[in-house]
Amino acid sequence: MTRFGKHPDRDATDLGAEAVQGAVADAGIDPRAIEAAYCGHVFQGMVTGQRILAQVGLAGLPLTNVENACSSGATAIREASLAIRAGEHDVVLAVGTEHLTGRSQGAPTPDPSDPEAAVGATMPGVYAMRARRYMEEFGMTRSQLALIPVKNKKNAAHNPLAHFRKEITVEEVLESRPIADPLNLHDCSPVTDGAAAVIVMSDRAARQYGNGRAVKLAASTLRSGSVDTQPTSMTYEPLTWATAEDAYEKAGIGPEQVDFAEVHDCFSIAEVLRVEGLGLFEQGEYPAAVERGEADIDGRLPINPSGGLLGKGHPLGGTGVAQVVELVRQLRGESGDRQIEGARVGLAHCRGGKAVGIEGAACTVQILVR
Amino acid sequence: MTRFGKHPDRDATDLGAEAVQGAVADAGIDPRAIEAAYCGHVFQGMVTGQRILAQVGLAGLPLTNVENACSSGATAIREASLAIRAGEHDVVLAVGTEHLTGRSQGAPTPDPSDPEAAVGATMPGVYAMRARRYMEEFGMTRSQLALIPVKNKKNAAHNPLAHFRKEITVEEVLESRPIADPLNLHDCSPVTDGAAAVIVMSDRAARQYGNGRAVKLAASTLRSGSVDTQPTSMTYEPLTWATAEDAYEKAGIGPEQVDFAEVHDCFSIAEVLRVEGLGLFEQGEYPAAVERGEADIDGRLPINPSGGLLGKGHPLGGTGVAQVVELVRQLRGESGDRQIEGARVGLAHCRGGKAVGIEGAACTVQILVR
Numbered sequence: 001m002t003r004f005g006k007h008p009d010r011d012a013t014d015l016g017a018e019a020v021q022g023a024v025a026d027a028g029i030d031p032r033a034i035e036a037a038y039c040g041h042v043f044q045g046m047v048t049g050q051r052i053l054a055q056v057g058l059a060g061l062p063l064t065n066v067e068n069a070c071s072s073g074a075t076a077i078r079e080a081s082l083a084i085r086a087g088e089h090d091v092v093l094a095v096g097t098e099h100l101t102g103r104s105q106g107a108p109t110p111d112p113s114d115p116e117a118a119v120g121a122t123m124p125g126v127y128a129m130r131a132r133r134y135m136e137e138f139g140m141t142r143s144q145l146a147l148i149p150v151k152n153k154k155n156a157a158h159n160p161l162a163h164f165r166k167e168i169t170v171e172e173v174l175e176s177r178p179i180a181d182p183l184n185l186h187d188c189s190p191v192t193d194g195a196a197a198v199i200v201m202s203d204r205a206a207r208q209y210g211n212g213r214a215v216k217l218a219a220s221t222l223r224s225g226s227v228d229t230q231p232t233s234m235t236y237e238p239l240t241w242a243t244a245e246d247a248y249e250k251a252g253i254g255p256e257q258v259d260f261a262e263v264h265d266c267f268s269i270a271e272v273l274r275v276e277g278l279g280l281f282e283q284g285e286y287p288a289a290v291e292r293g294e295a296d297i298d299g300r301l302p303i304n305p306s307g308g309l310l311g312k313g314h315p316l317g318g319t320g321v322a323q324v325v326e327l328v329r330q331l332r333g334e335s336g337d338r339q340i341e342g343a344r345v346g347l348a349h350c351r352g353g354k355a356v357g358i359e360g361a362a363c364t365v366q367i368l369v370r
Numbered sequence: 371m372t373r374f375g376k377h378p379d380r381d382a383t384d385l386g387a388e389a390v391q392g393a394v395a396d397a398g399i400d401p402r403a404i405e406a407a408y409c410g411h412v413f414q415g416m417v418t419g420q421r422i423l424a425q426v427g428l429a430g431l432p433l434t435n436v437e438n439a440c441s442s443g444a445t446a447i448r449e450a451s452l453a454i455r456a457g458e459h460d461v462v463l464a465v466g467t468e469h470l471t472g473r474s475q476g477a478p479t480p481d482p483s484d485p486e487a488a489v490g491a492t493m494p495g496v497y498a499m500r501a502r503r504y505m506e507e508f509g510m511t512r513s514q515l516a517l518i519p520v521k522n523k524k525n526a527a528h529n530p531l532a533h534f535r536k537e538i539t540v541e542e543v544l545e546s547r548p549i550a551d552p553l554n555l556h557d558c559s560p561v562t563d564g565a566a567a568v569i570v571m572s573d574r575a576a577r578q579y580g581n582g583r584a585v586k587l588a589a590s591t592l593r594s595g596s597v598d599t600q601p602t603s604m605t606y607e608p609l610t611w612a613t614a615e616d617a618y619e620k621a622g623i624g625p626e627q628v629d630f631a632e633v634h635d636c637f638s639i640a641e642v643l644r645v646e647g648l649g650l651f652e653q654g655e656y657p658a659a660v661e662r663g664e665a666d667i668d669g670r671l672p673i674n675p676s677g678g679l680l681g682k683g684h685p686l687g688g689t690g691v692a693q694v695v696e697l698v699r700q701l702r703g704e705s706g707d708r709q710i711e712g713a714r715v716g717l718a719h720c721r722g723g724k725a726v727g728i729e730g731a732a733c734t735v736q737i738l739v740r
Contacts, residue, residue, distance in 0.1 A: 046412055046439045047723040049728040050594040054730065058400065062592040062610070063732070064445050066434040070417045075434050078447060086454035222432040224420040242430070353417040360417040362433070 001322045004163040004313035006101050012044040014050035015318075016097035018099070023093070023197035024056075029209050036062040037093040038079045041317030042074035042096060043103045052095060066187035069352025070264065071222070072096060073196065074364035078220040080200040090205040097195035098319035100314075106189065124267070131269035133234040135182070138284035139273070142182055144187030146173035147184045149292050150269040150308045155297060156307025158338040160283070163313030164190050173268075177355035187206035187268040192313030196321035213329045218251035218367045224351060225361025239363045240277030242350060248279075248367040253345060255279035258367075260302040260330060260340050262349040263367035265309045274349055275303055277367070302340050305330060316352075323348035324366060331370040344370045371566035371692045373406060374533045374683035378470050382414040385688075386422035386467035392461070393567035394426075399579050404569070405459040406432040407451045410466040413473045416596060422465060439722025440468060440634065441592070442688030443566065444734035448590040449572040460575040464473050465564035466691035470684075474561065482701030494637070497614035498550035501639035503604040505552070508654035510642070512552055516543035516721040517586035517660050518638040519556045525667060526677025528708040533562050533683030543638075557638040562683030566691035568698070585701045588621035589736045594733025595723060608630035609733045610647030614699075618736040620651075623715055630672040630700060630710050632693035635679045644719055645673055648735070672710050675700060684723075693718035694736060701740040712738045 002018050013175045016039065020071045037058070039049025068075040073096025080092040083365040150170055156162035168186060176185040179212055206214040223243040248254055258280060265271035276283045280301060289295060306312045306326035309319060327346035329335050346368045353361035372388045386409065394401045407428070409419025419435045433456040438445040443466025450462040480487030502509055520540055526532035538556060546555040576584040593613040618624055628650060635641035646653045650671060661664060676696035678684045679689060697716035701704050716738045723731035 028671055042416055046437055047732060048440075050723060050730045050732055059594050061594055063438075063594040064592065065437040066450060067416055067437060068420075068433075077435060079452075082449075082453050082456040082458055085451040085458065087454055087455065222434065224423055224429050224433040353420060360420045362417060362420055369670055 001161055001318070001325045002194050003161050004192050004194035006314060007099065007193040008101065009178040010099065010193065010341040011102065012097045012195070013040060013051040013055055015099060016095050016194060019057040019097065019195035019197040020052060020056050020093060020095050023199050027199040027209065028211055029042055029091070029199065031056065031058060033091045033209065034061065034093050035089040035091050035120060036083055037063045038076035039063060039068070040076035040096040040320065041065065041098055042069060043068055043100070043316070044179065044217060048097065049095065052097070065322065068362035070316055071320055071350040071352040071362040071364040072317045074323070074348065074350045074366060075222060077200060077366060078222050078364065079323065081217055081220050084200060090202040091198045093197060094200055094321060095197040096197065096317040096319065098315035098317040099189050099193045100183060100316060101193050115166050115285045117181035118206065124183060127154055127216055127269050128183045130234045130273065131182055134269060134272060137235055140264050140287040143170055144291055145182070145187070146170045147209065148265065148271050149173050151290060151295060152265060152304050152311040154307040155305050155338055156311025159337070160272055162188055162307045162311055164311050167276070183267055183269070184330045189266045189309035189314040192315040192317045194313060194315035194322070194324050196318050197322055198321060213332060215328045216369045218253060218369045219247040220366045221246040221250065221364065222364050235273065236283060237273050237277035239361060240274060240349065241279065243363040243365045244278045244349070251367040253367055257345050258301070258347045259343045259345045260305060261349065262304055262306060262308065262326050262350045263349040265304055266314060268310065271303065273306065274351070278349055279346065294296065296336055296352040297340055303341055305335070305338050320348070320350045323350070327368045331368060371531055371688070371695045372564050372706065373687070374529050374562050374685060376547065377563040378471065380563065382411060382418055382467045382469040382565070383421040383425055384642045385469060386465050387425040387586060389467065389565040389567035389684040390422060390426050390463060390465055395570050397569040398581055399461070399569065401426065401428060402426060403461045404431065404463050407463040407465065408446035409435045410436055410437070410446035410690065411435065411438060411468055413470070413686070414468065415629055418467065419465065424466050432480065433628055438732035441720040441722040441732040441734040442635065443589035444647055444693070444718065444720045444736060445592060447568060447570060447694055447736060448592050450589055451498065451590050454570060454572045460572040462570045463567060464570055464691060465565065465567040465630065466687040466689065468685035468687040470561050470686060471563050476618065488508045490528060494550040494553060496665045497637040497639050498553045500554055500604045500643065504639060504642060507546060507605055510657040512544065514657035514661055515552070515557070516540045518635065518641050519543050521660060521665060522635060522681040523672050525708055526681025527673050528706070529677050529682055531561055532677045532681055534677070534681050539576065546620065552638070553637055558675045559636045559679035559684040562685040563690070564683060564688045566688050566695050568691060568694055569598050583702060586739045588623060588739045590616040590736045591616040591620065592734050605643065606653060607643050607647035610719065611649065611732060612721070613733040614648045617737050621737040623737055623739070627715050628671070628717045629715045630675060631719065632674055632676060632678065632696050633719040634721045636684060637673055637729055638680065641673065641678065644721070648717065648719055664672035667684055667708055667710055674735045675708050675710055690718070690720045690734060693720070694738065697738045701738060727738070
């Protein structure tokens, strides 16, 4: 993955190309071994992936651009894995990229046709309501919620590619600029540019090229939002659970076997909703678990060791691929001073599109095993 | 497919939903048999496919939005077929949609960062240069070129879902408003809204649900543009040939066995370049063949019996899926007074992105067999 952050002099193609070259170098393969590619992005305009291939000298390959809101990068990996399972290809590139600052300086503006956004139900607004409701239902304190950005930015400080490299305190979270009460600036993921890429291989190719460093993609699942799978409560995510349940079943691995996870903490409260929706913590119990240090890198179940979206940054298309990059590096034991000891099973979760409602959401879960 | 045309009171979601409901009705299946979906579009914004699923009561399914410029809809079908071949699903929906008039009243404006477009190398400009060069190299007359929109609009007049339902004459083409010399208004595909959908099935599901009406998808291939596969001449398309060659090989069917084709006639000259690039006609010979009626519905090798992009219209994401709808209906013998007698092998071709250059193009070829 590229350094995440603000890259005023670059664009999504250039960042994507850097990530692809990094993935090829990491895999130790001849780039000509790559047979096809998928590119995940949201706002970068048509044929972005084709431009990336041309820039790295791989034009001509089959390439499909995919978009599933904040799950776009993860979807690229899923489609790469399907192309392999179809027997169509053995070595497939998945790249996710976004030059979000080129699109907007603040949060992306809502679709003008969205009547809910027009009355204030923007992403920060909806997550603020969910935070308030969670506090009401489960007694979470504002300071407990603030511990999530504190933890994630601490992890990010140990990640040389993260957008933010500075630890913060609970007081700094509480005193940062209000965005949508009770969420302050430090409760919100930043507007980030960045890209990440992975090489997905068949078992056969992994034996040929893997050098024992390949990590198994045990499941890669995707679901869209629906009346049935959207929250009927503000504090639980049936869509996250449905997608995770598919993944646990495919991988033959239950939530109790997951050693660590990268989850879609677009806001501090989102991390709570995700880990509980994934079945990694009981509903209502995550804030206290964070307070006890259970989600720290040296805790019982580390969450967002990379720094997550809050600390590492959130370049929409790049996000889901970067999560898998973190999983791979942790499972290989290459994560330096943020290494999770003995990590064997990692889970990555993304959720994009509308936060609450009956339509327009996408969720992905990937499980990787050493 | 929906009626193609200008739909000021509708949007891409609504059109997509109509197409999906039509495809489900045509297939005679319970919509709950659909296990996953792909949505192709270019300009409709994030999670368009998820909105369509929600509108038809199918939210919750895995859905991936795909974008490959004018090949987006065809790519949705390719990805659906890969998901089936992977053994992941048996019944997959592919929908393509575009509300292009909602995006722009004229041709989509070029990317402001494109230096070639800034000096006039827009789509009409580049195709005009290719037409001029083709006339120079192969002696095509302006009137011969005009016969292509005449043929396609004649076919469209027999297609109740086409954007244009009125036959035109060579004189009308020659006297229509100049766009980029030598191309006039009737040489250019229109700005169209519309959607189309198909149900892709495994062999097993086709036996269960097909009622003998299923048509075999013998190949669905995709390539991106590159230095090697882009035209070194203005009058031949190596990218089209490379993509077609993949398809012929996969299908075990050569160009001489193709009975009819839907090709990407975004401009009159484009039809010439496509059919010659596909190996369906020898280079330099297509204009005279059209003059002899060989590409007519009752000719030796009918091209664009639906009316093509020039006559049926060109709603970017909808285009590639609508081509396959035409192939299926022709192969089933359901095309009424534009039916091709004895059609057994049909080919569909799309090409999107930059017309000339080293990057940013996508090409698809699909071969269907009765």
